[in-house]
Amino acid sequence: MRTVILAIGLTTTLGAPAFAEGVVDARAAQMSANGAAAAVSGGMLKGEIPYSPAVGKAAIAAFDATALSFGLMFPDGATSKEASPKIWEDRAGFDAELAKFQEATAAAVKAAGKAGPADLDAFKAAVQPVLGTCKSCHEHYRLDN
Numbered sequence: 001m002r003t004v005i006l007a008i009g010l011t012t013t014l015g016a017p018a019f020a021e022g023v024v025d026a027r028a029a030q031m032s033a034n035g036a037a038a039a040v041s042g043g044m045l046k047g048e049i050p051y052s053p054a055v056g057k058a059a060i061a062a063f064d065a066t067a068l069s070f071g072l073m074f075p076d077g078a079t080s081k082e083a084s085p086k087i088w089e090d091r092a093g094f095d096a097e098l099a100k101f102q103e104a105t106a107a108a109v110k111a112a113g114k115a116g117p118a119d120l121d122a123f124k125a126a127v128q129p130v131l132g133t134c135k136s137c138h139e140h141y142r143l144d145n
């Protein structure tokens with residue numbers, strides 16, 4: 001019995017910081033994927049990369065995956081150099097930014113359909129509202145490093 005209690009105690013004290021570190025890494029990796037999808041989207045919008053419906057769809061899917069899981073990766077204490085303390089101080093405001101991001105990606109997924117946005121104009125209409133939400137969240141909740 002004592003061993004069990006001790007084991008639980010150890011897991012709680014040792015497990016918490018390791019968990020926080022894991023989520024910080026996971027969310028940074030996910031935001032990097034977000035950045036990569038934004039770079040491909042920007043390249044196609046500027047005509048530097050030829051437009052492809054499949055690539056447009058993949059970029060939108062990457063944004064959507066991030067929008068759905070990003071908010072789960074900010075438990076108490078999971079601070080980082082880049083994450084503003086305001087995320088925890090003003091959780092409602094952060095959640096509102098997340099909700100805007102999720103609404104925009106859900107609409108883009110719907111617009112993309114099965115085969116992806118048919119042409120560059122359709123892609124632009126679908127993806128621009130998503131890209132607009134990056135800036136507004138970063139302005140308030142991401143620190144420059």
Ligand code: HEC
Nearest residue numbers: 028031032034035038080082083097098101133134137142
């Ligand atoms: C709801 C808020 C929010 C939205 C929306 C958001 N970001 Fe972020 N982003 C953050 C925060 C917070 C960090 C810092 C996370 C950390 O390192 O702890 C970050 C970090 C990043 C990073 C740096 C990743 C790294 O290597 O550390 C990139 C790139 C990025 N975001 C791109 C984007 C793009 C592109 C979009 C839009 C498609 C976007 N973000 C939308 C909050 C957001």
